[in-house]
Amino acid sequence: MGLLQIFDPSAKPTPVGIDLGTTNSLVAWVSDGAPTSVLDCDDDPIVPSVVAFLPDGQIIVGKEALAYLYTQPRETIVSVKRYMGRGFDDAETRRERGYQFAPAREGQANVVRFVVHGREVTPVEVSALILKELKRRAEDKLGSIAGAVITVPAYFDDAQRQATKDAARLAGLEVLRLVNEPTAAALAYGIGTNRTTGTYAVYDLGGGTFDITILSLDDGVFQVRSTGGDSQLGGDDMDRAVALHMLALAGQSEPFDQGVWRAAMLEARRVKHELTDKSESAFELELASSAAPKTFAKAITRSELDALILGVVERTGPACKRALKDAGIDGKSLDGVVLVGGSTRVPLVRSFVAKLFQQEPLTDIDPDQVVALGAAVQADILAGTQQHDALVVDVTPLSLGIETMGGIVEKILARNSTIPCARAQQFTTYADGQTGFDIHVLQGERELARDCRSLARFKLDGIKPQTAGAARLLVTFRVDENGMLTVAAKDEATGKEHSVEVKPSYGLTDEDVEKMLLESYEHAEEDLRARQLTERVVEAEQVIAATKKALAKDGDLLDEDERAELDGALAALERAVQARDSEGLRRRTESLDQASVPLAERRMNRAMREAMKGRSVDSVESEVAHARGVDSHVTEHTARREH
Ligand code: ADP
Numbered sequence: 312m313g314l315l316q317i318f319d320p321s322a323k324p325t326p327v328g329i330d331l332g333t334t335n336s337l338v339a340w341v342s343d344g345a346p347t348s349v350l351d352c353d354d355d356p357i358v359p360s361v362v363a364f365l366p367d368g369q370i371i372v373g374k375e376a377l378a379y380l381y382t383q384p385r386e387t388i389v390s391v392k393r394y395m396g397r398g399f400d401d402a403e404t405r406r407e408r409g410y411q412f413a414p415a416r417e418g419q420a421n422v423v424r425f426v427v428h429g430r431e432v433t434p435v436e437v438s439a440l441i442l443k444e445l446k447r448r449a450e451d452k453l454g455s456i457a458g459a460v461i462t463v464p465a466y467f468d469d470a471q472r473q474a475t476k477d478a479a480r481l482a483g484l485e486v487l488r489l490v491n492e493p494t495a496a497a498l499a500y501g502i503g504t505n506r507t508t509g510t511y512a513v514y515d516l517g518g519g520t521f522d523i524t525i526l527s528l529d530d531g532v533f534q535v536r537s538t539g540g541d542s543q544l545g546g547d548d549m550d551r552a553v554a555l556h557m558l559a560l561a562g563q564s565e566p567f568d569q570g571v572w573r574a575a576m577l578e579a580r581r582v583k584h585e586l587t588d589k590s591e592s593a594f595e596l597e598l599a600s601s602a603a604p605k606t607f608a609k610a611i612t613r614s615e616l617d618a619l620i621l622g623v624v625e626r627t628g629p630a631c632k633r634a635l636k637d638a639g640i641d642g643k644s645l646d647g648v649v650l651v652g653g654s655t656r657v658p659l660v661r662s663f664v665a666k667l668f669q670q671e672p673l674t675d676i677d678p679d680q681v682v683a684l685g686a687a688v689q690a691d692i693l694a695g696t697q698q699h700d701a702l703v704v705d706v707t708p709l710s711l712g713i714e715t716m717g718g719i720v721e722k723i724l725a726r727n728s729t730i731p732c733a734r735a736q737q738f739t740t741y742a743d744g745q746t747g748f749d750i751h752v753l754q755g756e757r758e759l760a761r762d763c764r765s766l767a768r769f770k771l772d773g774i775k776p777q778t779a780g781a782a783r784l785l786v787t788f789r790v791d792e793n794g795m796l797t798v799a800a801k802d803e804a805t806g807k808e809h810s811v812e813v814k815p816s817y818g819l820t821d822e823d824v825e826k827m828l829l830e831s832y833e834h835a836e837e838d839l840r841a842r843q844l845t846e847r848v849v850e851a852e853q854v855i856a857a858t859k860k861a862l863a864k865d866g867d868l869l870d871e872d873e874r875a876e877l878d879g880a881l882a883a884l885e886r887a888v889q890a891r892d893s894e895g896l897r898r899r900t901e902s903l904d905q906a907s908v909p910l911a912e913r914r915m916n917r918a919m920r921e922a923m924k925g926r927s928v929d930s931v932e933s934e935v936a937h938a939r940g941v942d943s944h945v946t947e948h949t950a951r952r953e954h
């Protein structure tokens with residue numbers, strides 16, 4: 312009789328790290344101190360982030376789902392990450408990618424929904440399916456798992472982070488923490504585990520996105536100094552360039568047959584991968600024709616590939632330079648450049664990065680796996696399996712932010728930010744000639760200041776009076792290992808600085824946090840509407856003020872009828888502000904915009920004419936911008952809204 316296997320009660324479940332990527336996802340764990348990816352039966356660590364919904368209700372995830380891209384592209388979802396935390400009329404949602412979306416419905420949360428075979432699925436559900444597949448793989452290998460660290464892009468906002476956590480919950484995964492992808496990559500290289508100090512660039516070129524992050528590490532505290540990138544740039548663009556070239560060689564011209572194009576794209580990718588290690592690669596194209604199908608065969612060399620993709624690679628340059636500039640550092644002075652993303656295997660990308668940053672990038676760790684491996688290291692630290700030098704000790708239990716015009720909370724540090732942590736955001740003035748900023752520090756998940764917990768108030772004054780929107784105020788939130796929050800505000804023009812220390816968790820029990828979380832779920836819809844109304848009121852007030860100012864200065868440019876129409880539109884909008892009528896505000900603001908077109912145009916002409924009388928181009932531009940009534944908005948976001 313065989314021996315019975317007895318479950319070892321002391322065997323602890325393993326914590327894992329997950330890279331939930333746009334193109335590919337991976338799961339990793341720490342085995343005897345070494346981070347390791349979980350492999351499939353082909354020894355491949357990569358799970359393509361693709362989910363195919365079949366007509367019979369079957370759902371296929373990963374490599375096997377790729378085949379359905381060609382037979383049922385609408386029901387095979389790729390790059391679902393782009394839709395996480397997005398609403399119906401988000402720019403990203405409106406970009407044509409061949410999916411069918413459900414129409415917005417009254418009383419339904421503002422979340423995109425894919426229509427697949429008559430069924431509606433949200434991005435959160437699709438991501439949950441990918442996470443489930445990763446979880447299944449990990450459990451097959453490791454037995455039970457003890458939660459996951461999941462990585463997200465550094466620029467992900469609260470909604471996108473929340474969506475990621477919701478997906479994990481749906482997948483039955485406990486989220487130990489969300490960690491920024493560049494931070495995870497740095498961790499995989501051991502940066503930060505021994506309280507190192509330094510500044511690093513993380514250059515991440517994936518399938519369809521490019522991200523550059525400058526991270527600084529100060530006594531174990533990671534700080535994102537700047538981020539940038541292009542959400543529509545990556546290896547797919549290289550594939551396109553190569554496919555076009557191959558088809559041209561084969562004497563094909565646009566428009567291509569759909570099937571021929573897709574096959575050429577696949578072949579182009581294969582050739583591109585092969586040329587990473589070889590100097591030449593042969594390809595074959597099936598050319599469809601009404602008569603007999605024929606094939607075309609030829610080879611492409613590495614230098615031919617380089618010439619084809621140079622344009623794509625060079626497009627990553629400006630964002631890197633800007634990020635360096637924003638962080639106030641030059642490439643040479645960085646302590647390291649970490650390469651992330653499958654596309655950084657391409658030799659041309661490596662040499663380009665070396666030239667751009669004037670130093671050899673770090674390439675020891677597989678760029679496909681580096682994020683997942685770093686996430687595993689973080690998971691391991693959090694689970695306390697290893698005696699790492701405590702690097703990241705806790706998370707912020709609730710979001711921290713400041714109040715902006717109209718009583719809206721701008722969250723600066725998201726709930727569950729790993730601490731110690733710090734983040735800066737730029738704000739600007741609301742009114743012309745404003746000389747002071749009231750900084751109201753708040754904690755909580757709700758959208759309006761009155762529903763959040765007030766932590767501190769302070770004033771930064773002595774600001775040089777300027778037109779609204781011209782001043783630059785840099786507000787930095789920093790939470791140390793002990794959960795102590797410091798808020799600093801700096802007027803970038805005068806260098807004047809003010810800071811206070813606040814205890815974010817003061818007086819808040821776990822129950823409080825729980826309750827606030829519950830409330831924020833219950834009130835999400837209501838909050839959204841309140842926020843929208845407030846934003847519309849603020850916008851309307853700005854448009855009214857700008858119009859009145861323009862009329863006072865250049866009212867003589869209008870004839871009687873035009874003037875009457877504009878006055879009418881102005882009064883109507885003022886009434887809508889009084890009535891706090893959200894829909895009315897939207898329509899009347901639009902009407903006022905319309906009615907002020909003649910005035911704006913003539914003011915612009917007048918400004919131009921005046922400018923011609925020998926004034927500098929700069930002052931012309933600002934004058935013209937002003938004439939258009941383009942008054943800047945209340946807040947201006949740096950890193951976060953760049954993407
Ligand atoms: P994401 O972070 O968007 O999920 P990845 O980091 O997995 O994406 O990168 C996917 C991209 O990497 C694809 O465009 C793929 O063609 C490219 N890639 C993967 N391996 C190689 C290779 N050996 N040579 C060149 N490009 C590669």
Ligand code: MG
Nearest residue numbers: 332333517652
């Ligand atoms: Mg990635």
